[in-house]
Amino acid sequence: MHEANRMRRLPPYLFTVVDKLKREARERGLDVIDFSMGNPDMDPPEHVTEALREALSEKDVHRYSKFDGEVEKKFRRAIAYWYHERFGVDLDPDHEVLPCLGSKEGIAHLSLAFMNSDDLALVPSPAYPVHFNGVVMAGGILYNIPLKEETGYLPDFFSLPRETTQLSKLLFLSYPHNPTAATCDLAFYEKVVKWSSDKEIIVASDLAYSDFILSGPRAHSILEVKGSRKRCVEFHTFSKSYSMPGWRLGFAVGNREILASLSKTKSYCDFGIFRALQIAGTKALTGPQTYVKKIVGIYKERVDLLVDGMNALGWEVKKPRATFYVWAKIPPKFSALTSMEFTELLIREIGIAVSPGTGFGEYGEGYVRFALVVNEKQIKESLQRIKKLLETSD
Ligand SMILES: Cc1ncc(COP(=O)(O)O)c(C=O)c1O
DSSP states (O other), rough: OOOOHHHHTSSSSSHHHHHHHHHHHHTOOOOOOOOOSSSOOOOOOHHHHHHHHTTTTTTTTTSOTTTTTTHHHHHHHHHHHHHHHHHOOOOTTTEEEEESSSHHHHHHHHHHHHHOOEEEEEESSSHHHHHHHHHHHTTTTEEEEOGGGGGGGGOTTTOEEEHHHHHHEEEOOOSSSSTTOEEEEEEEHHHHHHHHHHHSSSEEEOOTTTTTTTTSSSOOGGGTTTTTTTTTTEEEHHHHSOGGGOOEEEEEEEEEEEEEHHHHHTTTTTOOOOHHHHHHHHHHHOOOOHHHHHHHHHHHHHHHHHHHHHHHHTTOOOOOOBEEEEEEOGGGGGGSSSOOOOOHHHHHOOOOEEEGGGGGGGGGEEEEEEEEOOOOHHHHHHHHHHHHHHHHTO
């Protein structure tokens, strides 16, 4: 059996590789502490799970979802309401809002909807893997823009060669950023919108972590910028803000023609979102938001505990201002190792699972990512183990 060439170009998915290492360590009796995946460990808001339970007995809820159903209309209106509340952005719920089976699905299908085999996609690196893997899977050409610490992990697309931008069909952005935790301000989005205004390029902003500001000013939506609706779309997810990663609930908003093409592509692949989830999702967006504040506070405490602890042990890491990730440079003592080798060492020697930087693209080399989805006790235990590792390898 020969996989399609475009699939053969993809390496095994990052988390599949790390999962195997975790399994092997557990088989050897290690109690693995798992910082590898951004998979929230807290329970979703009570009123949302209650809404899901109630929705299960509603009439027609188990049937296929349909665009003009009452449940669907309400869900799209809830998304528009949330955007207005959060960012002051007004959206037409019927044309500028498109629910997705999680934002990853929407992002992957965006590439499928738009990339031809001679089109380039500009993807900052490192990035959340579907930004670049989606392009490869769609058969397009990937053009990595390196993100560097010294420039705040913001892409410099102004210095791209003219021929490159002329061939480019898509640009991905995502701030607050996974994996580096970098943030951007509204002025950055203004520059992006201006830069793209005379180009045939779709700007896709992935705003998964807009609620996860640990310190400093709030996150912005690119749609706050005047003129952004001309070629921008933005993706959001319930997975992080409401700890509902397994529900597969997300959405895209923005330019209506782009969303219409995405919707067309999706219509050949899926039948929309389980209606009970849409009812509960509506509750999540329109109900009280105290839950979000509470969990962000907990993530901040975890981040502080880990970062302060690592620094005290001599593993120098910067404190992130957003997300729940710590992007840690491989300590000098281990700098001869690749990020994959260092990840393997951490799991094998001390039972700590992280994500290797290269899982987020070639410019992730030299780093590993900790996702703070483990509790305080486990973080303290991890620091003990890291201490031992740093000491024993002297
Ligand atoms: C930047 C970013 N975008 C999208 C996603 C995927 O979210 P979803 O669960 O909605 O597919 C993640 C998940 O970690 C992410 O980090």
